[in-house]
Amino acid sequence: xxxxxxxxxxxxxxxxxxxxxxxxxxxxxxxxxxxxxxxxxxxxxxxxxxxxxxxxxxxxxxxxxxxxxxxxxxxxxxxxxxxxxxxxxxxxxxxxxxxxxxxxxxxxxxxxxxxxxxxxxxxxxxxxxxxxxxxxxxxxxxxxxxxxxxxx
Amino acid sequence: xxxxxxxxxxxxxxxxxxxxxxxxxxxxxxxxxxxxxxxxxxxxxxxxxxxxxxxxxxxxxxxxxxxxxxxxxxxxxxxxxxxxxxxxxxxxxxxxxxxxxxxxxxxxxxx
Numbered sequence: 001x002x003x004x005x006x007x008x009x010x011x012x013x014x015x016x017x018x019x020x021x022x023x024x025x026x027x028x029x030x031x032x033x034x035x036x037x038x039x040x041x042x043x044x045x046x047x048x049x050x051x052x053x054x055x056x057x058x059x060x061x062x063x064x065x066x067x068x069x070x071x072x073x074x075x076x077x078x079x080x081x082x083x084x085x086x087x088x089x090x091x092x093x094x095x096x097x098x099x100x101x102x103x104x105x106x107x108x109x110x111x112x113x114x115x116x117x118x119x120x121x122x123x124x125x126x127x128x129x130x131x132x133x134x135x136x137x138x139x140x141x142x143x144x145x146x147x148x149x150x151x152x
Numbered sequence: 153x154x155x156x157x158x159x160x161x162x163x164x165x166x167x168x169x170x171x172x173x174x175x176x177x178x179x180x181x182x183x184x185x186x187x188x189x190x191x192x193x194x195x196x197x198x199x200x201x202x203x204x205x206x207x208x209x210x211x212x213x214x215x216x217x218x219x220x221x222x223x224x225x226x227x228x229x230x231x232x233x234x235x236x237x238x239x240x241x242x243x244x245x246x247x248x249x250x251x252x253x254x255x256x257x258x259x260x261x262x263x
Contacts, residue, residue: 067225078235091223095189098221102232107215109174109235115218116225118187149225 035097036090036126043088044128044136053137054087054129057114060142065119065149070099074111074129074137078104084111086130093123118149158254159183159203163244165258169236177208178231181246181254187222203254205247206230210260211240236262 057071074084083106089099104111111129122144129137164178181203188200200222208216216232234242239262246254 094223095187096222099223100221101219103217105215107210107213107235107237108233110233113216113218113230113232115220115231116229117223118225119223 032092036092039090039097040088040126040128044130047134047136049128049136049138051138053131054127054139056125056127056139056141058125058141058143061144061146062119063146065121065145065147067116068119068143068145068149069114070117070125071114072102072112072127072129072139076111076131078106078109078111080106081132083132084129085132087111087113088128088130089117090126090128091117091119091123092126093121094119099125119143119145120148121145157182159246159248161244161246161254161256163242163256163258165242165260167259168261168263171237171262173236175234175236175260176231177234177242178229179206179244180227180229182227183246183248185220185222185224185226185228189222201249203228203246203248205245207245207247208232208234209243209245210234211238236260238262 054072054074057073059068062068070089072087074087076082076084084104087102090097091099099117100115102113124140124142126138126140159181161181166175169175183203186198186201190198192198202220202222202224204220206218206220207214215234218230220228240260242258242260244256
């Protein structure tokens with residue numbers, strides 16, 4: 001019985017330390033929507049983007065923010081005349097908004113790629129696909145992060 | 153320390169494919185991918201050191217590139233596709249912040 005009480009106390013202690021740490025961590029300057037917008041503007045300022053054509057493959061819940069699988073898949077024939085040129089992925093709750101930028105060629109045959117990223121906390125992932133004719137398509141999805149991957 | 157070791161690339165590519173066949177290429181490289189966002193025990197920022205670029209070329213022509221940023225996990229994994237046309241050789245290159253490059257080659261026979 002006393003053991004249970006102890007472990008509960010320990011749990012509470014650790015919990016409150018974690019909360020304190022998150023309040024007292026000034027080095028974790030987190031990216032916000034504005035940063036993602038700035039990063040996007042750098043690439044495609046003033047251009048219109050439509051939802052669709054690109055799909056994000058993400059877990060709804062990431063237990064470990066240090067290693068979160070992130071996949072993208074863009075609908076495209078991938079011919080010399082019509083292919084996906086680039087895909088950029090952003091995270092709005094990380095210290096820096098950029099995650100990855102892909103450049104595809106028709107030789108890929110399929111505009112699909114996967115990697116693994118760190119997520120500091122629960123946040124939205126945004127992907128933008130740039131087609132060979134200049135059209136832009138986007139997809140957005142939230143990932144809930146149980147343990148943040150900011151190494152703090 | 154693990155990050156002092158030379159990164160070791162590992163690539164999985166089929167050795168044979170039919171013309172027009174879509175193949176998936178999976179790559180992995182050991183690397184600490186230090187984000188530049190962390191501080192050491194003394195409170196000093198640990199300088200960023202990541203692999204910032206991955207390139208796949210086939211018979212000398214770049215077919216796929218990825219720019220990696222600080223959010224990419226340690227020991228970065230990358231998979232992508234390639235449509236087999238002719239026999240030849242892949243060259244996979246990883247570029248480190250410190251100026252080093254790591255390279256590995258894989259032959260593909262199409263027939």
